[in-house]
Amino acid sequence: MLDRLVNLSISHPYVQAWLLGAIALLFLLFRRYRLGLGVAAIAPLWLLLCATPVFAHGLQRWLEGQYAMQPAADYPKADAIVVLGGEALADEKESWRDEGGDAIANSRVGFGYLLFHADRAPAVLLSGAGDARRMAAMLERQGVPPAAVRLESASLTTYENARNCAALLRNDGAHTVLLVTSPAHMPRAAASFEKQGLHVIPAPALPPSVRAPGNGWQPRRAVLFETSHILHEYIGLWVYRLRGWA
Known part of the structure; x- marks a missing residue:
């Protein structure tokens, strides 16, 4: 691919x-x-x-820096939350309700959970071959109702994420989505979903920036x-x- x-x-x-x-x-x-x-x-x-x-x-x-990163509760409401796979997923078994918001927001699925918990959308669509089912299991352990979770588990690329999700969302009558992925991936992901005719509200996850130690010019x-x-x-x-x- x-x-x-x-x-x-x-x-x-x-x-x-x-x-x-x-x-x-x-x-x-x-x-x-x-x-x-x-x-x-x-x-x-x-x-x-x-x-x-x-x-x-x-x-x-x-x-x-192209899209502002902000707390989940500050985003406007949408028809659905779309969370893209593609990152390493920890097998989180503890309750996210007992952790700080920053810790949860460090992952895509965690930030998707925060958006749902903040009542930003009534449904979560998880996309990515191999990742969608694992993310669904993580959300279920945190108390997200299975009826509120939809899976798109065939996508192998960002283009397929956008194409396949758009088809599912149109069938559900959803047009405005909160799109969750990593900040660096967001420009390509948001452009791909908008190309499919969706109104996209970029909601990048908040991972800590990776910084190499030592002199910045070394x-x-x-x-x-x-x-x-x-x-x-x-x-x-x-x-x-x-x-x-x-």
């Missing part, structure tokens, strides 16, 4: 650096020496830039993993717009 192909290919800085090296080699083979050496010099510089916390966090802030290998996920969203959004999915 598209999301997987993007994630496994050009979204990682290491792969991007190898591609630049291959392009540089082609230029050298065709005796375009100055151009080839210039492209070859860009590859290590790009890796250093992607490993720099300041650069990675700047990219992350642009994505996450390159760190661990930051490359964070940058890869951020670039995945930038590339994914560009591809979705190119294909007319967002």
Whole structure:
């Protein structure tokens, strides 16, 4: 699927650096020496830039800053709450009513629960192959009535999330949705759902920002993993717009 192909290919800085090296080699083979050496010099510089916390966090802030994050009770009411899978789900067995709101809001399903608990919508639609049923079980343990939960468990990509959920929502007469996903994923997800004709109220979950320790200008290998996920969203959004999915 598209999301997987993007994630496994050009979204990682290491792969991007190898591609630049291959392009540089082609230029050298065709005796375009100055151009080839210039492209070859860009590859290590790009890796250093992607490993720099300041650069990675700047990219992350642009994505996450497009939609305001606020407490669940401050959102307007909608026809339904849509929660997208795609994150690691803890097997939460304790009551969320006994925990602080910030702790619950750190996950997509947790923030969806907070929205439902705040009476922002009468139903929750959980979307994602493999994740939807697990999230439903988590909500059921927290006292959410099964009649208020709907499942869409066939989607493997954000586009399929939007397409399949929109079909279910239209059958239910729902047009306005509170969309819950991670902040960095929200620009692509919201655009995909709006493309399906839904009125989307972005309600990003509130995970703590990942910050690499040490000097913000000191390159760190661990930051490359964070940058890869951020670039995945930038590339994914560009591809979705190119294909007319967002």
